[in-house]
Amino acid sequence: MQSELKRRGRPHRARTAFTVIAVIVTLFSVFPLLWMFVSSFKEGKEVLRANPLRFFPSQWITANFQKLAEDRTYPFWQAMRSTAFVSVSAALLSISINSMAAYAYARIEFTFKTLLWRLTVLSMYIPGLTILVTSFVVVNNLGLLDSYWVLILPGLASAYSIFFFRQFFLNMPMAVEEAALIDGASRFRIFYSIFIPNAKSPYVIMGTGAFLGYWNSFLWPAMTVTNQKYVQVMQVIRSYNNVYANNYGVVLAGSLLAALPPVLLFLVFQRYIVKGLMISGIK
Secondary structure (H helix, E strand, O other), X not given: OHHHHHHHHHHHHHHHHHHHHHHHHHHHHHHHHHHHHHHOOOOHHHHOOOOOOOOOOOOOOOHHHHHHHHOOOOOHHHHHHHHHHHHHHHHHHHHHHHHHHHHHHHHOOOOOHHHHHHHHHHHHHXXXXXHHHHXXXXXXXXXXXXXXXXXXXXXXXXXXXXHHXXXXXXXXXXXXXXXXXXXXXXXXXXXXXXXXXXXXXHHHHHHHHHHHHHHOOOHHHXXXXXXXXXXXXHHHHXXXXXXXXXXXXXXXXXXXXXXXXXXXXHHHHHHHHHHHHHHHHHO
16 A cells, blocks of 8 residues: 555656756746846946845836937847848748748659758758858858848758758658649649648748847848948847946847847747647657
8 A cells, every 4th residue: 555655656756846847947047037127127337236135126217228219329229120120031031942942852853852952961060150251252242241132041041941841741641742633733732732731830930940040140240231221139239238338237128128029929939839849859
């Protein structure tokens, strides 16, 4: 009897232990965001004051956010609009291009398919920094500097995204596709009507990843754009580190606002993201 009670108690203790660990990890993960939120309402000197007992500001102020709106040298809201346009446009174009390429690799036979697929996978192992200068020379010769094109085009094709979509498409049943081909449906019609509706989770995962990549991009925009119309939000926040070196409350206010779109994006699509990650993990 006692041994049976012990066996029943083990799963309960294990669940309790995992719950405690999950809570601790969550607190460590969320704390920097909470600190950034609270500090964005503090005065500059109070942000750097090392006093763990004074987590909250002595006086809540909104002057840091007002300075963001008033700054004309580095216009924050212009950078936010520009970054949102680039990120959304690039994410939509990226998932469209990469999913169509993945469908071709998964379902269509064509000349040199195996060779092209191997080259595509091989490109996944080439660090982006190694081709940074080459990429700059190319866009410079094409006259794309200081434009939205230079921010969007170079990163659209992604070998990892193609690989991810292809693995998902390979596991879709052939019967429906073959029936559609017999009925005279084109490849594009099959892709648009059958594959896209059944691949919501991969589209959300890859689209979210592309959005975050463009939203958080700093090095490439810093190399290719100087016009305020095209400057991205991470460039502006980096500039604030120098301009407001004595008032980090402004820097944290800008960082807080810049972090909101990715957080909101995850909250909206978290169901599809978790489902897609579970599916990819099972496969």
